[in-house]
Ligand SMILES: Nc1ncnc2c1ncn2[C@@H]1O[C@H](COP(=O)(O)OP(=O)(O)OP(=O)(O)O)[C@@H](O)[C@H]1O
């Protein structure tokens with residue numbers, strides 16, 4: 001058991017800042033082979049409720065969103081495979097903030113690394129909604145890359 005951060009979760013949405021977060025987490029992991037690194041990408045397809053009262057949602061769109069998350073992670077898998085450390089890359093489906101926090105709890109992560117902003121273009125706010133949620137709800141320290 002390491003006394004410092006031994007299980008790091010990176011929240012990855014393919015944005016430049018999440019790439020920076022991954023690089024930061026990899027640099028930390030390089031400090032000690034015993035550090036475990038998990039990269040989580042959450043796909044958030046529209047649900048029947050969010051698509052209007054008819055309950056009709058586009059299965060093709062949902063599949064596309066899922067495939068996109070898989071594609072984003074396959075690039076990451078190659079990159080983290082360079083490390084001698086134990087690594088994992090997972091795609092989850094649902095609310096990104098909630099799932100990042102839950103996954104960190106379930107896998108006993110002791111550090112979450114993520115970007116201040118993600119894929120959305122709004123620049124006025126310092127934190128995006130996902131990073132805002134995770135900082136508030138996580139049970140471990142959160143490293144925000146900016
Ligand atoms: N779907 C996701 N899966 C994994 N990590 C994510 C996801 N969305 C965001 N993140 C993480 O959260 C960081 C901040 O993104 P966030 O979504 O909070 O900001 P945003 O996209 O700019 O704004 P918003 O989504 O609120 O419109 C990203 O750099 C990434 O590390």
Ligand SMILES: [Mg+2]
Nearest residue numbers: 118119120128
């Ligand atoms: Mg976002």
